[in-house]
Amino acid sequence: MLQPVCPLSEIPPGEAYRWETDPPVAIFHTEDGEVFAIDDTCTHQDASLADGWLEGCEVECPLHASRFDLRTGRVDAPPAKLPVRAHRVEVADGVVHVELSKEPPNLPPGAKP
């Protein structure tokens, strides 16, 4: 089920928006104008990926430099080992819609439920 989240105009290119659902979801608007949604919490430690370093189609966790692929959620570098979930995104009438993945999330130890 697609859910409306926010107007795309609220996320400038190169920036991210943290959607306070449970668990939270980060929505990225890349410099190339693409929009992606992944789980916001790094799978290694409780950190917000929306605060991370966005480069191309990857975001680097703001704490420990694990990089996640925005398209697949895959992680390429330690310390994180598990992927985040990637969620389906559609932009309709200028509004970002997200369909949450049905997979169980990979939350880090101690993350707020």
Add this chain to the structure above:
Amino acid sequence: MAVVCVEKVAIVGASLAGLAAVRALRRQSFAGEIVVVGAEPHRPYDRPPLSKDFLTGAVTTAGLALSPDDEDLGADWRLGVTATGFDPRTRSVRLDTGEVLRADGVVIATGARARPIEHVGVHTLRTLDDAIVLREALRQTGRLVVIGAGFIGAEVASSARKLGWDVTVVESLSTPLSGQLGTEMGEIVSRLHGDHGVRLLTGVPVSGLTGTDRIEAVQLADGARIEADLVVAGIGAIPNVEWLAEAGGLAAVTSVPGVVATGDVTGSQHWTFAVEHPATAVASLLGADPPVARAPYFWSDQYGVMIQFAGHRQPGDTVRIVEGDPEQRRFLAVYERDGQPSAVLGLNQPKLFTRWRRQLRSVPQEA
């Protein structure tokens, strides 16, 4: 320095840098044989949590693994095996099993060990085995003295405090962390100890330890005596290079084609260096173009405060707070040289810190 034909690579050291070297080799399309020699019996594990969440019990041994179970890098892991000698001309590594391992390329990633203080009841913290012993010792509570207010010492103090210990940190420098952060910021960051009820004594070296069957006290050079049930020394690390002595030492062996060094053994002892630099080392081994290097970055967690630092700070750099308030222990400070940012420090400011860290990349780095 392209090596004509590399068919077999030996990686000596099976921690973060060794694992990163294996991954970098495969990522750089090396299809040959890889042998990894590791002195510790464990698969590569993450050391930063050892002084933090591992001591407090939030992370278990299984949670420290650096490699997912299903990762197959096609390497031959020789764990619990120590390198005892090296001949750089034939690129032969002598092992304590008696075996001699010969390769076309050798990556030296033997890391460093904690500088010890030999006395009953005094712990150091570097390896998983160290951490298991210390975690056990911290199960009861009592009086802990931490010698050295660097990052490891400060993190152990923070963890022990969380577990209910009475903690005193002693530091011979007048300002902790001044070498890494400068005097001004070192002073601010070290106030975290006092905020959380930990005594910090600075500018006084330790003169001795008392107790024969068990530790009783730490003696300071000014005559003070601090009673202790447990002591942890965080007084630096020594690179593991003894096995290279016969061959002339680290600098001599890495001047030979086909031999490179990476990680803590090089003296550059940061986690991000150990994860990023192996790709550069391996590229030189394979004669490939090295990846772009980024500004050095390290972090520390103390008393629930996330401390992040990136860049090349030098003595004489100025520093100013650009956001937040040091009194709140939440701020961003920028170091500058000739009007250009040289480094950045954040306390509980991950987002802003990341933005500044990114800007540092475009600053030319000194050789």
